[in-house]
Every structure is written in structure tokens, then in C-alpha cells.
Amino acid sequence: MDVKYKVNRLQTTNEIRPLVDKHWADLRTAKERGEKVAWASGPTFIFAYAMGMKCHFMAGYSAYCGGIGAGEEVLKVAEMTGDLPETCSYHRLHMGMGEAVARGIDINPQAILPMPDLMVAGRLCPEMSHYAEGLNRRFDIRVLPIDLPSVYDLKDQPRLREFVYRQFKEVVIPTVEEVCGKPFDYDRMSEILTVLKKVATLRNQCWEFFKTKPACWTLWDYGVSIAPVFYLMGNPAGIAYYERLLEELQERKEKGIPAIAPDGEKYRLYWDGWLPWAFLGKFMRKFTPNGAICLCGRYPWEFFPHPELIDPEHPVETWADLYYGEGRLTYHFSPHGTVDLISELIEDYSIDGLVMFSSKTCRIMNLSQPGVIDVLDKKYGIPGVIVEGDMIDPAMISDAQIETRLEALYEMIDSRRR
């Protein structure tokens, strides 16, 4: 008889929504309180946070819009006002929101944010340049560009670390000081990092429960819990959240409660690429009935997987080191770095198959995916599939195509087990 799989929902994850809603509500009303507002892309918003600016992060806003179901209508405004539908949906989302406000087009009020005093434009990909360019050209927003090159060879890291560190010290800090009209608050940056270190340490303890067989939670649960190590950075509520989550996971393990009922997963999957913020539920409904769960991924592992390296006493230095030192966060975008990281994850989390999510409007992680599947198949004998879609744009999602690919992956795993 076929097993009827069902998600065992975590209780703690219900507590994230009020935290997230408060963050965005505070941001929406920041200007009314005379506070400065920054928007940010790349790992740069900590400098704005340190200055007490209310800050919104590009992917975080996109995740939020996906969560409140506002993505599609805002994307449509962007297209209506001149953005091409094939361009980065994060970019379109922000342009759409800005244009909706400027032109008085009705959109979900929760999706409306104040335009920033400064765009802290960390550039990890070409689209991020265009995003900042669009804000500057269309809305006259001041842009602070920061180049964050990928590390292809670890021997280049010290040189690139120096390049990025000098940008932080010589460009970023003086600019935020000028915009805010006060000296940079190194103490606040240290406080933020102290909280981040605690949150990420707890989060890593939670990651251990991905390793159990059956697993106690899924990557999707972590996806909805990501804000405390992301745009809620520095908020002590994140510590309390992860303490409760850890407690619940420990309890699950003791009581033998798996992430999916009745007896846990049949397929343990790795997820590559961005999380499909607007379609987490849709994908969950494609995984769960087949007994499949995602447990780890390259993008979700970008959020400070080595908290032991965070040194709050040297805030700017440690920030550079996380990305261009031992933290190696930018190395994981390079061909070798990608394979190294995924290999580690396959081994640590006993992965059966790879789902390479190939976003149609952001190719930064997609370019190497077919080659990566090939290399890892040869190394570990596990199959992978490429699933086309998008982070938030429903026009780029095709249910039947996704289902066939995922089911074919399960069949390949079964075939190799026989």
C-alpha cells in the first residue's frame, strides 16, 4: 500500500511571522519618525544597521513579498512601466514598487516601502549593478557601489580580502557617516555581530537535526527561519527564536517525531540555487507526497555557517574575513568552491539526490549546474535534475514540467537503490 506522507509542522516557525512583520512595519514608518532608510544588496547592510538606519535587503524584501502574496502584482507594475520580463525578478520587484508609489498605482500596502536615502549596492552579480542603476536613474537615489568579486582560487583570497576591506573602510564607512551626519558606530556593529554569532551558533545546532535519520525538520522550515541570520541581524529576538526552535527539535528527536509523517523521509535531497520564496508551499506539496524532503543547499548555507569565525571585537575586519577569509563565503560561487561545498553537504547530510533550481531570471547560480551534477554523480553516484523556475515570478513556473522532473529524480534514486 502506498504510504501517505504528511508534514509534521513545527510550532516554533509560527513565531517568525510577527518578527518579520514588525521589521517591515518599522521600515514602512521609519521616515515618519525621522529615521534614515537604506536599501541594500549583497552582504553590506550591516554598515547601515550599525548607523541605526532602517534597512531593507533586496532578497529579504522579495521573500517578504512572496510570503504576503504581493509578488505578482508588483512585478506587473514593473513590466507596465518599462522593465523587461526576463530581467532579474528581484530588480523588477523593487522597480515595480517604486513606480507604483511614484505613479499612484494601487498595490498591496504592506509591500510599499519608503524610498531610501542611500542604496548600499554590494555587487555580487551584474543584475545588482542594474538594480542600483535603476534606482539612481528612475528615482534619483544615491548609490554606494561596492564590488564583491568571486574567489576562483583560494590563493587570490588575501588580495581580494584587502580590496574589499579597503572599500569598507575607505568608501562604505565614510559614505554612511556623511549620509547620517555622525561618526560610524563601531560599537553597534560589534553588538550586532555578537547577536549574530549567538544566533548562528544556535542555528548550527539546529542544522544537526537535518543529519538525523529520519530528519527532524526540512530546509523549507529553515527557509522560513532565515530572517534572524539575515535582515533581522542584530535583533536579540532571533536568539530567543532559535533557542525555542532548538528545544522543539531536541524534543522531536527524543520523541521520534520526524519532519514528515508517518515514519520520515524516503528521499533526502540537496537544493541548489535561490530558495523559491513565493513558491515554498507549492514545492513542499510536490516533495511531501513522494516522501521527499530537502535538507540543505548552497544558498541557505551562505548565512554565516561558521559563527566561530565571527570576532565582534574587530567588526570590520571580521566582516571582510567572513567573505574573503576562512569563512570563504564568496569562494562558494566559484566552480571548485561550489563542488567543495556541495560535496561536504552530501556527506554531512546523507543526500540521495540533487535538485538544481535554475532560476530563469537570475543565472548567477545556474551557469555551472549541469557540470556540477555530472561531477557529483561521478563522485557519489547520486543523480540530479535541473528544475526551471523563478524566485518569485509565477510566469516562470510550470507545474507539469517541475513535477515530471522531480518524479524522474525519485525514479532514478529508486533505480540506483535496486
Next chain:
Amino acid sequence: MTIAIGVDVGSLCTKTVILDGGNNILSYDIMRSGHYYKGAAEESINNALKTAGLRKEDVGYILGTGYGRGAISSADGQVTEITCHARGATRLFPRVHTVIDIGGQDSKVIGIGDNGRVTNFVMNDKCAAGTGRFLEVMASALSVDIGEMGDLFFASDKNVEVSSMCTVFAESEVISLFAQGHKKADIAAGIADSIARRVVGMVGQVGLKEEVIMSGGVAKNAGVAHAIGKRIGTKLLIADEPQIVGALGAAIIASERI
């Protein structure tokens, strides 16, 4: 109760294959899917049963595949068309390692290991360029019956490039080529080659490994099959009825489940 049935409900056509206990093909059926997949599947099963002189009560297992696999009410199980095409192809040609399947709205290349298992596959994404539907639109633009298109290819004596990947834009391109005075046969050859170029990219992603079978309705177009074979540098194996390879694979899996 050793009779096994495989039903492949595709976007354009529904195919059914009936096997006896010795895995011999007793009958098959191919019909247009129309808009009511559930009805098409049942009708196709009944047609094939009638041809074989069997009743539904004689059947041990029905396995569904294809995009409409979820709509087959009498199916005992479902398997994707990826696995089914691989099984059907290796049954027809035991030394096959690559399947090129081009159906109504779907094209895929499947890599098969020495043990007959799927090792890798790629499919077209949401765009239907280079599929059966694409050929239908092109035949209409050329004002020829789709069956004639393959023969037209061989009457070509000049290279004409159809570069657009979008079906609608390719149709405009064909009209523009007519306006430039190009011959129907040369344009037909250009269309076949445009499909071949697209397929070659997919074959490259999976990795070409001989022997190579071409399946699906488009395999009946000799011009396209020739163009693909030329581009990938190998002769393609084509079954007598290339449209039933997926349904055959489904029937083989069904027979294993009895």
C-alpha cells in the same frame, strides 16, 4: 491476468501498448488526446483491447505515463515518461545509450547506462520550439501537410537558416523567407535543421553515447531525423512505430508489477 498495459497520455497524442505474459506486443493504439485526457486514455485502452481481442477483466496491470498520467482513472500506477522511454528504447534496441524523444510539446534527451537505467536527462523548458507543435505550425506556414514536410527536406538544394527559437517568431521568419523568394523545400530543410540545432545542445548536455534512438511523433519526419543525425554525427535508430516507445516502456514496467 498476465496482460499488461502501458498508456502514454501526451499533450497531442495518447498511446497504448498491450503486452502478453511473454512481453510480446499484442496491440497498440495511437489517437489524438484532445482536451479530455481522461476520456482519451480510456478510449485508447478500449481501442487497443478491441484490436487484441481482449476484455478489461483480462488485464493484470495498467501503468500510466506522460503529462496526462494523473488523468488515467483505470491506471494502477504511474511512472514518468523519462523512465518509460528508457525502458521502451532498450527493449527495442538493447545497445541503446541515448534517447532523443520529440513529442507534441516536449523534447527530451535521456542518457541510459549499460544496465539500462536512466543516468541523466534534459528536457526542453516552457518553450515548445522544436517540438511536434512547432512542426505543425511550420507546416501550416509552408501550406503543406505535416506528412509531406519530411520529404520536402530531401528536395532542398540550398541552405536557408531559420534562427528563431520561438514558434510564433519562426512562423514570421518563414513568411519573410517566402517573401525573399526562397523555395519551400529549402525553408523546410531550414526548419528541420533549426530543430536539429536545438536537439544537439540537449544531447551535448547529457553526453552523446551510441547507440542513439529517436522516438516520438517527430521521428516520423525523415527530414528532421536526418538533420539531427547529421548534426550529431551518427545514424539514428528509429522504431517502426516511434510514437509508442514510452507506452511500450510503461507496459514493460506494468508487466513487472503483475
